[in-house]
Amino acid sequence: MKRMVFLAPLALFxxxxxxxxxxxxxxxxxxxxxxxxxxxxxFDLAAIExxxxxxxxxxxxxxxxxxxxxxxxxxxxIVEHPVLMDIAAREEVIIAGIDWKDKPGAGARWLEQRGxxxxxxxxxxxxxxxxxxxxxxxxxxxxxxxxxRIRYRFAGPITPLIxxxxxxxxxxxLRQEGDDGP
Amino acid sequence: xxxxxxxxxxxxxFLTALFQGAAPLVGGAPLxxxxxxxxxxxxxLILIAFLSLTYVHAVSDFSVVNVVENSHSAKxxxxxxxxxxxxxxxxxxxWALILALYGAALAIxxxxxxxxxxxxxxxxxxxxxxxxxxxxxxxxxxxVFPAPADGMDLNPLLQxxxxxxxxxxxxxxxxxxxxxxxxxxxxxxxxxxxxAWARAVRPWALAAWVFLTIGIALGSWWAYYxxxxxxxxxxxxxxxxxxxxxxxxxxxxxxxxxVEKREALKVWTxxxxxMAFSLSLVGTFLVRSGVLTSVHAFAVDPTxxxxxxAILAAVTGGSLALFALRAPLLQxxxxxxxxxxxxxxxxxNVFLVTACATVFIGTFYPLFIDVLTGTRISVGAPxxxxxxLPFMALMLVFLAPGAALAWKKGRLxxxxxxxxxxxxxxxxxxxxxxxxxxxxxxxxxxxxxxAIWAGGGAILDLLIRIKAFSSPLGAxxxxxxxxxxxxxxxxxxxxxxxxxxxxxxxxxxxxxxxxRFMEEGDVISVGGFDARxxxxxxxxxxxxxxxxxxxxxxxxxxxxxxLTTERRFYPVRAMQTTEAGIWTMARxxxxxxxxxxxxxxxWAVRAFFNxxxxxxxxxAGLMALGGGVAAVNAPRRLSRRTQTISAxxxxxxxxxxxxxx
Numbered sequence: 068m069k070r071m072v073f074l075a076p077l078a079l080f081x082x083x084x085x086x087x088x089x090x091x092x093x094x095x096x097x098x099x100x101x102x103x104x105x106x107x108x109x110f111d112l113a114a115i116e117x118x119x120x121x122x123x124x125x126x127x128x129x130x131x132x133x134x135x136x137x138x139x140x141x142x143x144x145i146v147e148h149p150v151l152m153d154i155a156a157r158e159e160v161i162i163a164g165i166d167w168k169d170k171p172g173a174g175a176r177w178l179e180q181r182g183x184x185x186x187x188x189x190x191x192x193x194x195x196x197x198x199x200x201x202x203x204x205x206x207x208x209x210x211x212x213x214x215x216r217i218r219y220r221f222a223g224p225i226t227p228l229i230x231x232x233x234x235x236x237x238x239x240x241l242r243q244e245g246d247d248g249p
Numbered sequence: 250x251x252x253x254x255x256x257x258x259x260x261x262x263f264l265t266a267l268f269q270g271a272a273p274l275v276g277g278a279p280l281x282x283x284x285x286x287x288x289x290x291x292x293x294l295i296l297i298a299f300l301s302l303t304y305v306h307a308v309s310d311f312s313v314v315n316v317v318e319n320s321h322s323a324k325x326x327x328x329x330x331x332x333x334x335x336x337x338x339x340x341x342x343x344w345a346l347i348l349a350l351y352g353a354a355l356a357i358x359x360x361x362x363x364x365x366x367x368x369x370x371x372x373x374x375x376x377x378x379x380x381x382x383x384x385x386x387x388x389x390x391x392x393v394f395p396a397p398a399d400g401m402d403l404n405p406l407l408q409x410x411x412x413x414x415x416x417x418x419x420x421x422x423x424x425x426x427x428x429x430x431x432x433x434x435x436x437x438x439x440x441x442x443x444x445a446w447a448r449a450v451r452p453w454a455l456a457a458w459v460f461l462t463i464g465i466a467l468g469s470w471w472a473y474y475x476x477x478x479x480x481x482x483x484x485x486x487x488x489x490x491x492x493x494x495x496x497x498x499x500x501x502x503x504x505x506x507x508v509e510k511r512e513a514l515k516v517w518t519x520x521x522x523x524m525a526f527s528l529s530l531v532g533t534f535l536v537r538s539g540v541l542t543s544v545h546a547f548a549v550d551p552t553x554x555x556x557x558x559a560i561l562a563a564v565t566g567g568s569l570a571l572f573a574l575r576a577p578l579l580q581x582x583x584x585x586x587x588x589x590x591x592x593x594x595x596x597x598n599v600f601l602v603t604a605c606a607t608v609f610i611g612t613f614y615p616l617f618i619d620v621l622t623g624t625r626i627s628v629g630a631p632x633x634x635x636x637x638l639p640f641m642a643l644m645l646v647f648l649a650p651g652a653a654l655a656w657k658k659g660r661l662x663x664x665x666x667x668x669x670x671x672x673x674x675x676x677x678x679x680x681x682x683x684x685x686x687x688x689x690x691x692x693x694x695x696x697x698x699x700a701i702w703a704g705g706g707a708i709l710d711l712l713i714r715i716k717a718f719s720s721p722l723g724a725x726x727x728x729x730x731x732x733x734x735x736x737x738x739x740x741x742x743x744x745x746x747x748x749x750x751x752x753x754x755x756x757x758x759x760x761x762x763x764x765r766f767m768e769e770g771d772v773i774s775v776g777g778f779d780a781r782x783x784x785x786x787x788x789x790x791x792x793x794x795x796x797x798x799x800x801x802x803x804x805x806x807x808x809x810x811x812l813t814t815e816r817r818f819y820p821v822r823a824m825q826t827t828e829a830g831i832w833t834m835a836r837x838x839x840x841x842x843x844x845x846x847x848x849x850x851x852w853a854v855r856a857f858f859n860x861x862x863x864x865x866x867x868x869a870g871l872m873a874l875g876g877g878v879a880a881v882n883a884p885r886r887l888s889r890r891t892q893t894i895s896a897x898x899x900x901x902x903x904x905x906x907x908x909x910x
Contacts, residue, residue, distance in 0.1 A: 077569035
């Protein structure tokens with residue numbers, strides 16, 4: 068019996084170690100979304116100040132696209148921004164932005180200062196569309212296939228590694244899917 | 250060239266560490282003695298490697314990947330140096346350096362014993378594991394060809410004096426517990442955990458605890474003035490990662506005193522030493538593996554997580570297996586009554602370890618749930634406050650009377666009777682605080698009362714011991730020098746704890762916050778002060794541009810001073826940072842930050858008044874000072890000290906016994 072007491076710390080640690088090991092295989096930024104494989108929510112967002120065009124569900128017709136939620140108030144978006152600029156410059160994928168809960172003009176100034184990676188930008192000052200997407204914070208990015216279904220959700224700033232390892236292969240695969248054409 | 254020198258030195262250090270780890274286990278006396286040389290050589294080699302990395306950062310050698318990724322030619326020179334450990338690879342090298350320096354510091358002085366050889370052996374094994382980790386997963390010396398023209402700059406949040414010195418102190422703490430751990434393992438192997446063992450370990454445990462205290466305080470201070478949200482502690486996983494070893498270490502520095510004085514609580518003390526270092530490793534695992542999301546997890550890599558987990562499994566798993574085998578042989582020499590200093594320390598340990606467990610569960614609960622069910626949850630400050638704070642409150646209730654109890658067999662009633670003025674003061678201040686802070690939380694006022702009880706009790710006990718109430722003032726204060734260092738250090742640290750708690754309650758529970766849009770000339774009022782926005786100007790630093798707002802602070806119409814706050818933009822990283830404008834006063838901090846400008850309404854300004862905020866840092870300083878005073882109980886002067894103690898005890902029997910028969 069006394070022996071067991073001295074073994075207890077080791078036993079406890081072994082259990083913890085198993086949790087740590089399994090935990091390592093999980094990606095902490097992965098957030099399951101109920102919207103995967105569901106059609107895109109229907110929205111028709113106004114343009115942000117200083118832009119002519121808004122962003123509506125119908126704009127993406129038949130194209131593979133990234134929809135990126137951002138805001139001028141969001142620090143991680145500043146971190147992510149150069150990566151999006153790089154993707155916009157190099158890759159053939161539509162990037163749409165939804166300016167989430169921003170003050171009038173703040174999003175436009177933010178993009179003016181840093182450059183605009185977006186093909187479409189919609190203004191979501193109340194956060195209504197964000198609720199339809201079920202987003203938890205900014206930045207958050209969705210990948211949409213040619214049929215207008217949400218195929219992937221990524222919460223947090225996209226880094227070059229995440230783009231190269233996770234997002235880019237999926238985007239390319241989705242483009243293929245479309246080309247083979249069901 | 251410097252990078253290659255560093256690389257070679259690191260490889261040689263790895264081989265030396267392997268030898269240092271193996272020699273005392275396989276060989277006799279000569280091999281044992283060579284451990285000492287190996288520890289010194291390994292320290293020298295790691296130092297060369299570290300200086301090489303410092304050199305390539307100092308001269309901005311952009312052919313080294315580490316410099317490219319974390320430096321920029323326009324970065325201020327001080328941050329080129331602190332940038333050495335402002336990234337994963339360099340910070341792991343700093344880890345190894347501190348480990349090696351502790352090893353060398355242990356190897357140099359005093360007599361060489363089997364215990365010391367074994368301790369250095371364990372240190373060598375840990376060093377070998379960590380150097381291998383650096384060499385195989387995190388090489389800071391890798392080159393890039395062709396070399397880019399300039400670097401990507403250091404994360405601007407890290408370009409700050411507070412954060413420049415925060416990691417070294419934190420690591421001095423974390424890694425310092427490697428020595429107490431090594432001593433514990435050596436004690437298990439040799440089967441000798443006695444007063445001599447405790448005397449050897451105690452200064453190292455205290456040193457590690459002092460550094461960790463300073464490191465945590467610096468980190469909290471940095472978060473307070475740099476992140477611009479007015480808070481100082483967020484129960485973030487990485488904050489918890491540094492706090493858990495601190496809690497275990499705090500328990501350790503108390504229980505080790507019982508081993509030294511009474512040769513009791515041996516098994517428990519050994520387990521605490523294993524726990525303190527294991528929790529340090531868990532902290533490293535947390536930060537470096539990205540297993541939990543955290544504001545601190547800037548860059549993560551699962552292979553590093555696997556490696557550190559393997560180290561953790563070997564170190565903690567191995568030592569706990571040894572513990573299961575050998576700890577039953579450690580017999581406590583003396584029993585003690587529940588009401589005694591030992592009993593009080595055991596109670597303190599129970600509170601600290603339980604509090605540590607609540608933090609551990611809260612930190613890892615999201616991981617456990619994810620592994621079991623795949624659901625994502627997060628545990629926030631309300632859980633931690635609700636589960637952690639009650640144990641701290643209980644600890645404060647018993648702190649003053651517990652510290653005043655005699656060893657072996659004490660008496661509670663006289664101890665409390667002796668401290669009644671502190672109890673009265675605590676009650677009075679609790680009531681006054683509740684009244685002044687109304688409708689603030691009453692529980693905060695209760696906490697303030699407890700802090701006064703603990704701190705006031707410590708001061709009162711000190712005053713009684715030096716006979717401040719019955720002899721001339723000069724003579725009484727002269728007696729402070731004759732007090733045992735351990736007692737003096739304990740008293741200073743306990744007063745420091747009380748001061749910290751008042752700061753936490755003030756800045757945490759009693760703070761007021763106002764947010765509004767301001768044009769130049771507008772006034773924002775908080776904490777009885779009026780801050781008038783005088784002007785907002787553009788400013789430029791070496792590697793950033795900034796918007797600088799100048800406020801004039803007024804009270805009742807009289808202008809007191811100017812206060813400046815900045816919002817900086819670092820173009821290379823495209824990041825913004827906040828430099829809060831803080832006016833520190835004893836009764837609280839006036840804290841201003843500048844936000845975005847709105848086209849129509851002006852600048853968004855947040856103003857806080859954080860009562861007693863500075864007490865947190867002063868109190869943490871006192872705690873560290875107390876730990877330092879207690880640590881310099883040099884073993885060589887022990888016999889003389891024992892005489893002093895007994896002479897002192899004879900002079901004031903009533904005081905030191907806590908009772909008048």
